Amino acid sequence: MLDKVIYVIRLSRYISQRENISLLTLFLEMLVLYITKRLGPLLYFEARLWRKGLSLRKKMRYFNESQYKRRINELNPEAYRKFSNNKLVEKSILTLLGIPTAEFIGYLHSATGSDCEGNQLINCQQFKDFLLLHDGEKLCFKLTEGWGGTGFLAVLVSKGEKGLYLSSLVEKSKKIPVNKFFDMYLLNNIHHGFVIESYIKQHDILANLNESSVNTLRVWVIQQDEKVKVVGALLRLGREGQLVDNSNQGGIICLLNLTTGKIKQGMTTGIIPCEFDRHPxxxxxxxxxxxxxxxxxxxxxxxxxxxxxxxxFVGLDIAISVSGPIIVELNQEPDKVGARSFDQPHADLLRY
Known part of the structure; x- marks a missing residue:
């Protein structure tokens, strides 16, 4: 608790000096927002509620964690969220209904695994046989219920004199025999399952920004009274040598003009973000x-x-390939902090 108080004081001093706002004003406003709306001091800085041009009435339309979850529950009944929480189910719905998504190759699971032809895929030997059909291809492995890029793998399959090898797309020279790769990266989570799909070749414009990761749009979309509207979008970029663009893996974001799709500026995702015009x-x-x-x-x-x-309501991750946009995954409860990039209160974004 004491560490948090010290951290808030440091943040307050920094903003006070940078924005020429008195400490008393900042502390009083944080107190009012907490008493009236239970908006904590960290949210105050995350959402930049200290901004001079923001009215108190508008600041009160932001949500704390419990208020945000309550609104999500109203929009998306919990019983139906499994459709997108499970990547195999999500992939099935997208594919069957003709929504562009990365090609499904197989499902590796210790009990129910199968490739797209119905052949069993539950152990290392079957995995090796499966890979023989994909020599020279780039494949992705996603935990069936993973999040934030955790457990994500992207590899190149290649055949050598002593058998098949897998190499990371960021360390292509480091070839790992299939048995060793299976034991190192897949065995501990095979009971949870991996969705295997083709690697998305992103558009050159996105690749030029950071080549090692597939850089994606995060798009918030809401539906009310049969009308669907995009309420916010940002671009996520990976860092050099990283396979994913998730912020918890060091990724950065870019603010976008929602009408034109032009990048305004890049920024880190910390409570006090660093802003820049070029990729760091x-x-x-x-x-x-x-x-x-x-x-x-x-x-x-x-x-x-x-x-x-x-x-x-969903927060969609969309990759842009050479031939057009492709759905990467859905998030029925996207991180509420991301909304600060849209510069609108949660209540306005989620029509509350």
């Missing part, structure tokens, strides 16, 4: 870059929401 690793220009297939991406986001039963 690649040096690639960010500000002003026009994202390809923007209108198609927004239309796909709306179409995707419509196909999931009793689902009225």
């Amino acid at each position: 690793d690649s040096g690639a220009q960010l500000s002003g870059v026009q994202l390809p297939f923007w209108r198609e991406s927004m239309n796909l986001a709306k179409s995707c929401l419509r196909v999931f039963p009793n689902t009225n």
Whole structure:
């Protein structure tokens, strides 16, 4: 508790000096928001509620964690969230209803695993036989119920003199025999299951920003009274050498013009973010870059929401390939902190 208090005081001093706002004003406002709306001091800084141009009435329309979860429960009944929490079920719905998504290759599971032809895929030997059919291909492995990029693997399958090898897409020279790869990366979680799919080749414009990761859009979409609307979108970029663009893996985000799809600026995802016009690793220009297939991406986001039963709000991850947008996954309870990039209170974004 004491550490948190010290941290809040440090944040307050920093903002006070940077924005020329008195400490008394900051502390009084935090106290009012906590007493009236139970908005804590960390949310106060995460959502930049200290901004001078933001009215107190608007600040009170932000949600704390419990208020956000309550609204999510109203929009998305908990019983139906399994459709998108389980990546195998989610992949099935997307594929059957014609929503563009990465090609499904197989499902590795210790009891119920199978490839897309119905052949069993439950152990290392069957995994080796399966890979023989995919020599030279790039494959992705996703935990069936993983989140935040945890457990994600992307590899190149190659045949050598002594058998099959798998190599990470960020360390292609490091080839690992299939048996060793299975024991190192898959065995401990095979009872949870891995969805195996083809690797998405992203559009050159996205690859130029950071090549090692498939960089994705995070799009918030809401449906009310049969009308579907995109309420916010940002671009997520990985860091050099990282396979994923998730913020908990060090990724950064870019603010976007929702109408045009142009990048405004890049920023880190900390409570006090660092802002920049170029990618901190690649040096690639960010500000002003026009994202390809923007209108198609927004239309796909709306179409995707419509196909999931009793689902009225999602945070979608969308990759942009050389031929157009592709759904990576759905999040029926996306991180509420991400909403600060949309510069609107939660109550307005979620029509409360």
